[in-house]
Amino acid sequence: MEELLTGLNESQQQAVMETEGYIRVIAGAGSGKTKALTHRYAFLVNALGIEPSNILCVTFTNKAAHEMRRRVKKLIGGEQDTGFITTYHGFCVRVLREDIHRFFYPKNFVILDVEDQKTLLREIFEDLGLKLNDKTFKRILDKIGMLKGNTHYVNQMITRDAMVPLDDAGDLDSQIIQLYLKKQKRVFGLDFDDLINFTFVLFHKYPKVLGKWQDRLFYIQGDEFQDSNEKQFELMRMLAEKHHNLFVVGDPDQTIYEWRGADPKYMVEFQSFFPDAQTIFLNQNYRSTPEILAVSNSLIKHNVFRVDKEMITENQEGLKVIHYHGKDENEEAKWIVDKIEDLLKKKQASKDEIAILYRANYLSRFIEQALIKENIDYTIFGGFKFFDRMEIKDAIAHLRMIAFGDDLSFARIVNVPKRQIGKKRMQFLRERAEADGLTLYDTLKKYVDHPRLQRTQAQQFIDAIESLRSRKKDNHVSELLQDALQRTGYEAYIREDGDQERLDNLTELLHSIVQYEQTMGEDIELEEYLQMLTLYTDNDLEGKSNTVKLMTIHTAKGLEFPYVFLVGMTESVLPNVRTLRDRKERGLEEERRLAYVGMTRAEKELYLTESEGYQSGGVKKYPSRFIFELDEDAYQRIGILDEELEKEAKEYIKAAYGTDRVANEQGHPKGTKVRHPVFGEGVIEEIDHKKNTYLIYFDNLKAPRPISRNFKRLEVIDQ
Numbered sequence: 257m258e259e260l261l262t263g264l265n266e267s268q269q270q271a272v273m274e275t276e277g278y279i280r281v282i283a284g285a286g287s288g289k290t291k292a293l294t295h296r297y298a299f300l301v302n303a304l305g306i307e308p309s310n311i312l313c314v315t316f317t318n319k320a321a322h323e324m325r326r327r328v329k330k331l332i333g334g335e336q337d338t339g340f341i342t343t344y345h346g347f348c349v350r351v352l353r354e355d356i357h358r359f360f361y362p363k364n365f366v367i368l369d370v371e372d373q374k375t376l377l378r379e380i381f382e383d384l385g386l387k388l389n390d391k392t393f394k395r396i397l398d399k400i401g402m403l404k405g406n407t408h409y410v411n412q413m414i415t416r417d418a419m420v421p422l423d424d425a426g427d428l429d430s431q432i433i434q435l436y437l438k439k440q441k442r443v444f445g446l447d448f449d450d451l452i453n454f455t456f457v458l459f460h461k462y463p464k465v466l467g468k469w470q471d472r473l474f475y476i477q478g479d480e481f482q483d484s485n486e487k488q489f490e491l492m493r494m495l496a497e498k499h500h501n502l503f504v505v506g507d508p509d510q511t512i513y514e515w516r517g518a519d520p521k522y523m524v525e526f527q528s529f530f531p532d533a534q535t536i537f538l539n540q541n542y543r544s545t546p547e548i549l550a551v552s553n554s555l556i557k558h559n560v561f562r563v564d565k566e567m568i569t570e571n572q573e574g575l576k577v578i579h580y581h582g583k584d585e586n587e588e589a590k591w592i593v594d595k596i597e598d599l600l601k602k603k604q605a606s607k608d609e610i611a612i613l614y615r616a617n618y619l620s621r622f623i624e625q626a627l628i629k630e631n632i633d634y635t636i637f638g639g640f641k642f643f644d645r646m647e648i649k650d651a652i653a654h655l656r657m658i659a660f661g662d663d664l665s666f667a668r669i670v671n672v673p674k675r676q677i678g679k680k681r682m683q684f685l686r687e688r689a690e691a692d693g694l695t696l697y698d699t700l701k702k703y704v705d706h707p708r709l710q711r712t713q714a715q716q717f718i719d720a721i722e723s724l725r726s727r728k729k730d731n732h733v734s735e736l737l738q739d740a741l742q743r744t745g746y747e748a749y750i751r752e753d754g755d756q757e758r759l760d761n762l763t764e765l766l767h768s769i770v771q772y773e774q775t776m777g778e779d780i781e782l783e784e785y786l787q788m789l790t791l792y793t794d795n796d797l798e799g800k801s802n803t804v805k806l807m808t809i810h811t812a813k814g815l816e817f818p819y820v821f822l823v824g825m826t827e828s829v830l831p832n833v834r835t836l837r838d839r840k841e842r843g844l845e846e847e848r849r850l851a852y853v854g855m856t857r858a859e860k861e862l863y864l865t866e867s868e869g870y871q872s873g874g875v876k877k878y879p880s881r882f883i884f885e886l887d888e889d890a891y892q893r894i895g896i897l898d899e900e901l902e903k904e905a906k907e908y909i910k911a912a913y914g915t916d917r918v919a920n921e922q923g924h925p926k927g928t929k930v931r932h933p934v935f936g937e938g939v940i941e942e943i944d945h946k947k948n949t950y951l952i953y954f955d956n957l958k959a960p961r962p963i964s965r966n967f968k969r970l971e972v973i974d975q
């Protein structure tokens with residue numbers, strides 16, 4: 257038992273030894289929450305003699321569950337069964353395997369992933385004589401997701417008889433969804449939403465089944481609890497209702513998945529769900545220098561909806577955090593690369609110890625180009641290199657078609673978007689090209705009226721390419737690309753697909769060409785540009801192990817690196833302008849948490865960088881508001897940010913989604929007595945942060961009224 261506690265600090269020890277009741281551990285960044293969680297599990301087994309089959313420990317990803325099991329086994333011995341260290345879905349599968357027969361499903365039901373869902377939908381579309389493209393697929397999947405947002409539909413699926421449609425007079429989409437549910441039932445397939453929904457319904461319909469699990473699970477632990485959504489929380493709550501031992505660990509300051517349903521309130525307001533709950537704070541950080549912590553703390557303090565905690569560390573002092581401000585993107589990239597070379601040479605750092613983080617994937621482009629130029633090996637974590645991304649390769653293939661008309665580019669884009677030139681017609685073109693000694697494109701031109709090419713859009717494709725070729729001499733490369741993407745319908749095709757990231761990447765490519773044209777100072781030829789580009793596209797780094805890591809902040813969550821560059825810290829990039837527009841104050845707080853997660857990945861040195869210039873839409877670039885929010889004494893600025901620009905930036909920020917407005921919207925706490933000009937006096941009962949409203953009980957009204965938090969004429973009588 258002793259050995260389970262040695263090496264842990266006092267709060268970690270407390271978290272390990274407090275085994276009874278409802279306990280929430282607010283564990284800050286780098287405070288060793290995984291250590292606390294695994295040691296607690298081992299403590300229950302080794303010191304208290306609890307069987308692992310009586311302990312449920314849930315995580316969000318299979319990877320996290322696997323890592324947790326590995327670490328626990330090291331502490332308790334390999335032969336013990338740790339099957340209840342699992343994901344939410346994994347747990348539901350266990351429950352359903354035992355009792356799903358009550359719903360007339362076999363124990364060995366099938367779990368459907370997205371690919372399986374697509375296969376089922378494709379069959380339905382074929383049966384109905386309809387075409388399934390990516391956009392329709394997404395739309396139907398979204399609608400299915402919406403239907404499965406609650407559990408009503410489950411009743412329809414678990415009857416012994418054939419399914420009775422929910423409503424048979426629906427539109428085409430509803431009919432497709434009904435057919436999908438039927439098919440699902442026929443193959444006894446459950447998707448991820450079903451797993452949790454079926455479990456809920458099972459527990460509600462058969463309290464005995466719930467009771468069985470409640471009896472079994474004496475101790476329940478939840479990791480990364482700040483990312484729980486309503487159903488996950490509810491499941492944990494239900495399971496803990498008998499023994500009342502629920503232990504959750506998380507960091508509300510690291511919630512970055514609110515946009516997909518996570519709600520930090522389950523962590524922040526834990527006490528209101530379980531009034532006897534205890535709270536333990538793990539606020540000693542083992543990862544970062546005091547300088548890095550000071551800067552990160554000074555940022556996250558600006559969030560209102562949080563549990564206040566200040567991280568401390570006993571780690572040795574290090575270098576001051578640096579904010580680099582460049583005059584343009586090239587200067588920013590150059591500075592980063594120079595710094596990296598310094599770290600590699602002067603500090604003998606290895607490339608593996610360096611991470612470059614950014615808010616959105618498209619931002620990798622300017623860094624990648626600078627790294628390639630300086631021959632620094634890098635890897636993109638959890639994604640593709642910029643010039644390897646599908647849409648970028650397609651776009652460049654358009655340019656190559658204009659310049660060279662080569663077969664590779666032709667084959668890549670002739671049927672994207674669909675022009676009815678599929679495998680068979682391509683085969684025909686290949687044979688003819690071989691026989692006539694022509695390129696595929698010239699073959700297409702020659703045989704465009706051939707019966708084999710009828711009912712295709714070959715002529716439109718040729719017209720587009722020819723018209724672009726004729727303008728090649730008089731147009732900039734950037735104009736040619738823009739026209740090409742429009743005339744060939746490629747941009748519309750990507751837009752229709754609805755993948756914002758792909759659109760952002762295309763815009764970034766255009767933006768980079770415009771910049772290249774500007775820096776070259778003279779008109780560059782298309783061929784010249786394409787030649788320059790091969791420098792970036794022919795780069796083969798596969799299989800290299802010691803590389804600088806590039807990734808989005810989302811991907812970096814949970815990881816740590818000695819040297820971290822958080823780049824592209826431009827207002828409207830971080831915080832992201834779309835998030836601010838859609839989710840206002842909540843969105844702003846989530847973006848701030850993202851910046852915080854990024855900063856707290858750093859162990860020894862942290863660099864925040866951004867630069868002047870223009871964004872792709874022609875919008876002037878300003879430093880992120882998060883830079884201005886940092887404690888000025890806590891970092892050092894390199895590069896000159898002139899006063900005028902700073903003033904402009906602050907005005908821009910105010911207008912965009914200003915700090916003033918956010919301050920206003922902090923509004924009044926629950927319980928405040930207010931006077932409304934029409935409804936009279938009342939009390940704020942609830943605050944709905946998502947809808948940005950107060951729920952107010954007015955003395956003169958029977959039912960409560962939602963009133964906007966922005967409503968200026970609400971007068972406070974008493975707090």
Ligand SMILES: Nc1ncnc2c1ncn2[C@@H]1O[C@H](COP(=O)(O)OP(=O)(O)OP(=O)(O)O)[C@@H](O)[C@H]1O
Pocket residue numbers: 263264265268283284285286287288289290291507510542543813814815856
């Ligand atoms: N008591 C301790 N003494 C020394 N080192 C510790 C202690 N607890 C944790 N650590 C170390 O601190 C680092 C951070 O721990 P860990 O990754 O578990 O943090 P975390 O809370 O999950 O962080 P984050 O939420 O920011 O990802 C690890 O390198 C871990 O080994």
